Amino acid sequence: MAEHLRLGVNIDHVATVRNARGGGVPDPVRAAKLAEASGADGITAHLREDRRHISDADIENLMAALTVPLNFEMAATDEMQAIALRHKPHAVCLVPERREERTTEGGLEVAREENKLAHFIAPLAEAGCRVSIFIAADCRQIEAAARIGAQVVELHTGAYCDAFAEGRMDDAAAEVARLTDMAAFAHDLGLEVHAGHGLTYDTVPPIAALPQVVELNIGHFLIGEAIFLGLEPAIARMREIMDTARG
Numbered sequence: 001m002a003e004h005l006r007l008g009v010n011i012d013h014v015a016t017v018r019n020a021r022g023g024g025v026p027d028p029v030r031a032a033k034l035a036e037a038s039g040a041d042g043i044t045a046h047l048r049e050d051r052r053h054i055s056d057a058d059i060e061n062l063m064a065a066l067t068v069p070l071n072f073e074m075a076a077t078d079e080m081q082a083i084a085l086r087h088k089p090h091a092v093c094l095v096p097e098r099r100e101e102r103t104t105e106g107g108l109e110v111a112r113e114e115n116k117l118a119h120f121i122a123p124l125a126e127a128g129c130r131v132s133i134f135i136a137a138d139c140r141q142i143e144a145a146a147r148i149g150a151q152v153v154e155l156h157t158g159a160y161c162d163a164f165a166e167g168r169m170d171d172a173a174a175e176v177a178r179l180t181d182m183a184a185f186a187h188d189l190g191l192e193v194h195a196g197h198g199l200t201y202d203t204v205p206p207i208a209a210l211p212q213v214v215e216l217n218i219g220h221f222l223i224g225e226a227i228f229l230g231l232e233p234a235i236a237r238m239r240e241i242m243d244t245a246r247g
């Protein structure tokens, strides 16, 4: 029997809606508490350098309010490192950021930045944060993540989900095959394996079925579904699909 599959709910896009008008509603911390009460095993929030959704105050308020672990996504910058060291969240997930991108487009380039990233993550690990790297399903990058001392890799599922959404089913199947191989590869290197980005009810089953994957982080789709179903039923349905796929 595969290990319990955790669901981390990403609440960034509650903040996107709030920020469309300014002011305080809808409150991402309220969404996070509701997600927690609805069975989320963790909350993910990405403090982007341009603060387009989550704000510094949101991170502070999440740290004070949550009883489940916070997975704090951030770019590998000095500013973000200082914020992470101040709050000491359960996990810090390093992600690549480009100011002009609409969403996180690829995985972090670890292989070419090994020394720099090894120095960058050392104080975070010393502070007790689990260090996770958001990474493409690529053996060079996974090996580099293991070498720099990361405990976790989160495999980027965006290419798979994009292929699926565009009806490129051969490409989607090839991406699932790649994620399957790379989840096993990362696990064999001693890394804890997570996955996420762009997952939906339709795309989650083959990823949830990967026995080495122990956490999925899902946000944009769930927050969108919450408009129609409410957050609690949207999360419950995702949980059910994940559990069925897990077997």
Ligand SMILES: CC(=O)[C@@H](O)[C@H](O)COP(=O)(O)O
Pocket: 010, 012, 046, 048, 073, 095, 102, 103, 104, 134, 196, 197, 219, 220
């Ligand atoms: C790294 C990642 O996949 C999440 O942070 C997700 O991308 C939500 O944030 P954005 O939509 O701002 O990329």
Ligand SMILES: NCC(=O)COP(=O)(O)O
Pocket: 010, 044, 134, 154, 195, 196, 197, 198, 199, 217, 218, 219, 220, 221
């Ligand atoms: N790290 C991936 C994540 O947190 C959620 O991404 P998305 O479901 O909002 O695309």
